[in-house]
Amino acid sequence: YRRITLALKNLSFTINHKCVQRLMQSMQLKSCIRAVKYRSYKGKVGKIADNVLQRQFKAERPNQKWVTDVTEFNVRREKLYLSPIMDLFNGEIIAFQLQRRPLFGLVKDMLST
Structure with a gap:
C-alpha cells in the first residue's frame, strides 16, 4: 500500500x-514482496595488509616465506573452510585448520598449531 x-x-x-x-x-x-538480492561486496572493510612479497612467490631457503589463505569447499551440501600455511620454498603445508564457519578463530588456531 x-x-x-x-x-x-x-x-x-x-x-x-x-x-x-x-x-x-x-x-x-x-x-509482491521481492526477495533482496544477496551481494557479498561491502566495499572497503578493515585494514588492507601491505604487499610484502611483491609477487615474488619463490623462496631461496626453507621457512623464509610462508603464505596462508582461507578456502571454501562444498562437501555433501555443506560448506567447509580450510586455512593452510604453505612454505614457498617447496610448497609444503606447514599447518592447516578445517572448520565449518569462517571465523577469525580458524586462522588464529591454525597459527598456534
Missing part, C-alpha cells in the same frame, strides 16, 4: 495511507 499511496500522491490525489490499505484489503490486492 505504501507504493500505491506514493503513486497517488504523485498524481496529486490527497488520500490517507490507511484508506489505501483498507481499499486494497477489501479488493484483496496484495503487493
Whole structure:
C-alpha cells in the first residue's frame, strides 16, 4: 500500500495511507514482496595488509616465506573452510585448520598449531 499511496500522491490525489490499505484489503490486492538480492561486496572493510612479497612467490631457503589463505569447499551440501600455511620454498603445508564457519578463530588456531 505504501507504493500505491506514493503513486497517488504523485498524481496529486490527497488520500490517507490507511484508506489505501483498507481499499486494497477489501479488493484483496496484495503487493509482491521481492526477495533482496544477496551481494557479498561491502566495499572497503578493515585494514588492507601491505604487499610484502611483491609477487615474488619463490623462496631461496626453507621457512623464509610462508603464505596462508582461507578456502571454501562444498562437501555433501555443506560448506567447509580450510586455512593452510604453505612454505614457498617447496610448497609444503606447514599447518592447516578445517572448520565449518569462517571465523577469525580458524586462522588464529591454525597459527598456534
